[in-house]
Amino acid sequence: MPRKDRRMKKSRRRVIKIAGTLLILLFALVGYVFYQYYQGLQTAETLLDKNINLEPEEFNSAIPNELGKVNVLLLGVDKRSDEKASRTDTIMVAQYDPSTNDLKLASFMRDIQVEIPNYKNYRINTAYFLDGAELLRTTMKHNFDIDLHYYALVDFQGFEAAVDSLAPDGIKIDVEKAMSEKIGVSLQPGLQQLNGKELLGYARFRQDSRGDFARVERQQKVINALKDEVLSFVGISKIPKVVGTVQPFVETNLGNIEIIGLLSDFILNKPNDIQTLRIPVEDSYQEIRNDLGSVLEIDFDQNKQALREFLGE
Template sequence: MNSRMEFKKKKKRRGLKLVLFLLFMIAALVGYAGIQFYQGTQMASGEGNTPKEEDYTFNGVKDKNGRINVLLLGVDSRGEEQSRTDTMMIAQIDPETNETKLVSFMRDMYVEIPGYQNYKLNTAFFLGGPDLLRQTLKQNFDIDVQYYMIVDFKGFEQSIDILAPEGIEMNVEKAMSENIGVSLQPGLQNLNGKELLGYARFRADAEGDHGRVKRQQEVITAVKDEALSIGSVTRLPKMIGAAQPYIETNMSKLDQVGIVKDILLGNSSDINKLTIPVADSYTDGYYQQAGAVLEVDFETNKAELQEFLNQ
């Protein structure tokens, strides 16, 4: 009887030691993450060229089904008084399933901009910031969002270099150099932050904005895969810390962490993607005040968008 009790006590002590060890490891990892995050923020602030923050008003609306919709915008510099956005996407995260969906909007679509004459979609941001762009998407495509996140491209470059010091592997399908700040040659290769950004922004070919949107989606998937790799996970806090000064958003820090968790720990490594306008739903047009544009069948695209986000 005594031996059995002694065995139970020893087993209980071993169990307690295991719990304490796990708690110690978690604390150590959290401490390491904090140090890495601090180093990242110091790295960014030391550059002396981080963009100034803007005081945007954003009247976002919660999704009635409990999903999280974020308007993602990429800009050259938030320090400018006015700028057009080069990248316009809506990311939808379902907290119940951790499923992530990504909708890319081509910037040359000819749309109604509330309070202004019709123009290209990206002009809405130039005229009234993220909330006017939100209103424009609502009016033309019947989709609303709760949050916005503006990412300065300089922060993207630096974040990639921290996450993947050896670069991220991409298959460059053609020579690219015009208006992207780098010169890329065809072939499978590792791209650093500046090169990866140039790859995503290239549009000086027959595909134009169609090809660029496709590459932007490819880059997002590749970055997610890299972030999930064993060698890169420990670099995530430093990457996030370095990116913070280059991000403007109405999301709280807790919301940002939760969304990053949902995306990275999603049920699938794949991100479901849609490009608006969808195939065979637009024609090329031209207006004197706007130049070359895409004339869109809005009813078709509304239906495709609703089916994609609500299926």
């Protein structure tokens, strides 16, 4: 056989060997992802209350603009089976911009007094209680002129399970003071590794002089800590299991394709930090008492402008 033919044959064998190795690695990776995801689902099955309905609700999504930015309404609730409806304990808008890899998080204080369409004035967290995610979406649009493309409602039990799946040894948090009242756990000051239940309690604590204002700061601090854990090498390897664990506890109109797309962008183009905003912004509100109790009366024009500038819309 001529030397040239021998070289070509040897080169073809090398290409076939490399391709075969890559194919085996690909199958191994796919198998690992499905195995981890299935393990997460099994974990969730042992915790999930079968009486809780988390089927997607009506949500008339806005059409994404030409910039490709995605606004997701994030809601945290304690959706117990003996309750027909729940007030949203946490209301946030997360924006991801794939073109710049910016991740932004705007937190809305739940005691803001707003106009709820077709109802009288209430606290903003009452909108979901009255008629679900769609009424909250229209309330956000009516009061803050913000377009929302998706929503995701996370039950607190799912949050705890996801944290424990992601970080079995806990998430490192510097607890600034002793906390125990109305959060189901007892926390002491100092740098600690908090498990899912403890981290949720830390994020929900509001029994001090700063109330919801400090609670919103802690929630944003927790989100940043979770982001760092997810984007660590070990955290990325656990994402399939975490998704499987938390999925049964999440009510959302995001489809699997959208979730995979957002996760892929997020992992491949890691954001350096999460930019945060609190609504109402400083010097734009006053605390008053009326027939609803203690509420925040805010300057909507000032807050709409701040939100518009923050989200770049």
